[in-house]
Amino acid sequence: MSKQNSTRPVPQDQNKLIAQRREKLAQWRASGQAFPNDFRRDRLAAELHRRFGNRTIEELDEAAVPVKVAGRMIGKRVMGKASFAHLQDMSGRIQLFLRRDELPAEIYQQFKSWDVGDIIGAEGHVYKTQAGELSVRVSSIRLLTKSLRPLPEKYHGLADQEARYRQRYVDLIVNENTRRTFILRGRIIQSIRAAFNDRGFLEVETPMMQPIPGGAAARPFITHHNALDVDLYLRIAPELYLKRLVVGGFEKVYEINRNFRNEGVSTRHNPEFTMLEFYQAYADYHDLMDLTEELLRRLAAEVLDTQQLHYQGEDIDLRRPFARCTVRTAILEYNPQLSAAQLDDREAACSVAQHLDIDVQPHWGLGKLQLEIFEKTTEHRLRQPTFVTEYPKEVSPLARPKDGDPFVTERFELIIGGREIANGFSELNDADDQAERFRAQAAGKEAGDEEAMFYDADFIRALEYGLPPTAGEGIGIDRLVMLFTDAPSIRDVLLFPALRQ
RNA sequence: GGGCCGUUAGCUCAGCUGGUAGAGCAUCGGACUUUUAAUCCGCUGGUCCUAGGUUCGAACCCUAGACGGCCCA
Numbered sequence: 001m002s003k004q005n006s007t008r009p010v011p012q013d014q015n016k017l018i019a020q021r022r023e024k025l026a027q028w029r030a031s032g033q034a035f036p037n038d039f040r041r042d043r044l045a046a047e048l049h050r051r052f053g054n055r056t057i058e059e060l061d062e063a064a065v066p067v068k069v070a071g072r073m074i075g076k077r078v079m080g081k082a083s084f085a086h087l088q089d090m091s092g093r094i095q096l097f098l099r100r101d102e103l104p105a106e107i108y109q110q111f112k113s114w115d116v117g118d119i120i121g122a123e124g125h126v127y128k129t130q131a132g133e134l135s136v137r138v139s140s141i142r143l144l145t146k147s148l149r150p151l152p153e154k155y156h157g158l159a160d161q162e163a164r165y166r167q168r169y170v171d172l173i174v175n176e177n178t179r180r181t182f183i184l185r186g187r188i189i190q191s192i193r194a195a196f197n198d199r200g201f202l203e204v205e206t207p208m209m210q211p212i213p214g215g216a217a218a219r220p221f222i223t224h225h226n227a228l229d230v231d232l233y234l235r236i237a238p239e240l241y242l243k244r245l246v247v248g249g250f251e252k253v254y255e256i257n258r259n260f261r262n263e264g265v266s267t268r269h270n271p272e273f274t275m276l277e278f279y280q281a282y283a284d285y286h287d288l289m290d291l292t293e294e295l296l297r298r299l300a301a302e303v304l305d306t307q308q309l310h311y312q313g314e315d316i317d318l319r320r321p322f323a324r325c326t327v328r329t330a331i332l333e334y335n336p337q338l339s340a341a342q343l344d345d346r347e348a349a350c351s352v353a354q355h356l357d358i359d360v361q362p363h364w365g366l367g368k369l370q371l372e373i374f375e376k377t378t379e380h381r382l383r384q385p386t387f388v389t390e391y392p393k394e395v396s397p398l399a400r401p402k403d404g405d406p407f408v409t410e411r412f413e414l415i416i417g418g419r420e421i422a423n424g425f426s427e428l429n430d431a432d433d434q435a436e437r438f439r440a441q442a443a444g445k446e447a448g449d450e451e452a453m454f455y456d457a458d459f460i461r462a463l464e465y466g467l468p469p470t471a472g473e474g475i476g477i478d479r480l481v482m483l484f485t486d487a488p489s490i491r492d493v494l495l496f497p498a499l500r501q
Numbered sequence: 502g503g504g505c506c507g508u509u510a511g512c513u514c515a516g517c518u519g520g521u522a523g524a525g526c527a528u529c530g531g532a533c534u535u536u537u538a539a540u541c542c543g544c545u546g547g548u549c550c551u552a553g554g555u556u557c558g559a560a561c562c563c564u565a566g567a568c569g570g571c572c573c574a
Contacts, residue, residue: 015510015511015546015547016511016528016529016545016546017511017527017528017529017546018511020528020529021528075537075538077536077537077539077540078533078536078539079533079534079535079536079539079540080532080533080534081533081534082533082534082535082536083534083536084535084536084537084539086537095536095537097535097536099534099535100534101534115527115528116527129535129536129537130535130536131535131536131537133535133536133537135535149511150511150512150527150528151511151512151527152511152512152513152527153511153512153513153525153526153527153538154512154526154527154538155512155513155525155526155538156512156513156514156526157512157513158512158513159512159513159514160508160512160513160569161569161570162508162568162569162570163512163569165569166569174512264502264574266572267570267571267572357574359574489570489571499568499569500567500568500569501568
């Protein structure tokens with residue numbers, strides 16, 4: 001296909017197929033209103049299958065239930081004086097059965113000239129064919145919208161990845177699996193809302209445009225507000241605003257919305273992606289791990305009707321208790337050649353990292369080195385659901401230090417299929433400690449670390465009013481949907497993934 | 502940012518060692534009153550991603566670029 005001119009006007013009648021359809025539309029226009037909007041359907045395809053699918057031919061003939069259906073004609077088989085067509089609506093497909101002699105004069109001739117892809121409305125009664133397929137036996141039928149462009153071939157559908165992403169509307173028309181993925185995505189989000197509402201959480205919305213981007217280590221997008229004449233950042237996380245709400249007394253809050261990170265695109269990264277974040281006062285990271293485990297089981301049961309997932313050829317069982325280990329013990333378990341002493345000494349860890357081809361930066365401390373070693377050697381090997389805990393304080397500037405071991409924090413990540421699904425921790429609610437951590441981050445930024453955090457004075461002020469002991473967590477919705485829909489790329493779970501123009 | 506692969510009819514794809522491009526489906530015309538990848542007969546349909554270059558001659562070889570896929574950073 002032509003890639004460069006997607007924003008330029010395309011020449012009309014650029015090929016014969018479109019020209020033929022335009023000619024049909026021109027004739028249709030000449031005969032009256034070509035785009036009528038007064039047809040009302042009273043059934044969806046799935047409803048017909050559900051209610052009448054197991055009735056016999058005789059029962060259906062006897063009842064002769066009148067129905068009106070509408071949708072896109074996705075198949076058409078003309079056999080002379082009788083025809084079959086398939087109509088696709090939001091819920092599924094239903095076959096139409098038409099006989100010339102049962103339709104008003106001329107209508108059957110018109111129907112024969114309509115094209116696969118046209119939007120039609122049909123009225124008739126519920127019927128079952130000799131082959132046993134539930135159908136609507138049509139007594140009248142109308143063309144509601146002429147389709148000017150031919151659909152992809154019915155058997156192979158649309159296979160070209162680029163076309164599927166750029167023209168998602170076509171992908172959705174012809175690829176059942178694509179429809180299924182996005183229906184499932186909607187259900188997952190619906191179930192998440194239900195789960196949090198049931199637990200007494202309040203759904204909130206916090207700024208997407210922030211004067212100080214915070215809550216994560218990432219490069220932000222910058223935009224400008226003309227009237228106020230200020231630069232604003234698209235948020236990289238809602239975290240600092242949600243914690244302000246807990247200070248305000250909303251002790252259980254959650255938000256499902258978009259985050260933006262100005263980084264590369266890959267099968268796991270899109271510049272805008274959807275995140276669930278939630279905060280619960282009077283809880284700690286252990287409580288959140290328990291909650292997360294229950295949440296995933298509930299979602300799977302509600303949405304997939306099973307707790308055994310199949311992801312890219314791998315079985316992932318949510319029924320078994322999720323494994324729990326620390327960053328340090330996980331590294332040692334998966335790297336038997338390493339000793340604890342090598343992980344606990346900066347010079348030794350630095351040498352280990354360099355041998356792993358990690359591009360070690362001089363300002364990295366032991367905590368950052370441990371994290372890099374973990375990500376390089378261990379994370380991708382954690383296939384079954386695993387909570388990895390006790391991330392170093394150095395790489396967790398918003399997390400509460402662990403009592404008795406202040407080198408690490410009360411933080412965890414949930415890894416499934418080698419990928420981070422969730423990240424949560426007991427929140428740092430010591431305003432002075434947080435101010436100190438922000439200063440360290442700001443110093444890192446000065447030194448050239450583009451992902452380091454800004455000092456957010458208002459957030460410190462909020463903490464000074466008192467944040468109750470709180471735990472908070474973020475769950476990447478896109479990655480969760482990938483897992484549940486067996487999608488190899490994040491682009492497969494985004495309706496309109498980011499692509500070059 | 503790097504490596505590998507890809508881009509040919511509306512769609513899915515062939516196209517050998519460089520000799521002027523093919524199939525299936527769809528479309529169009531015809532037949533057909535229970536088909537469902539309907540069937541049968543006949544006919545259409547091309548910016549071979551773009552721009553240069555090599556060559557008597559380029560879909561094919563070379564260079565640069567665009568877009569996409571996968572992997573790595």
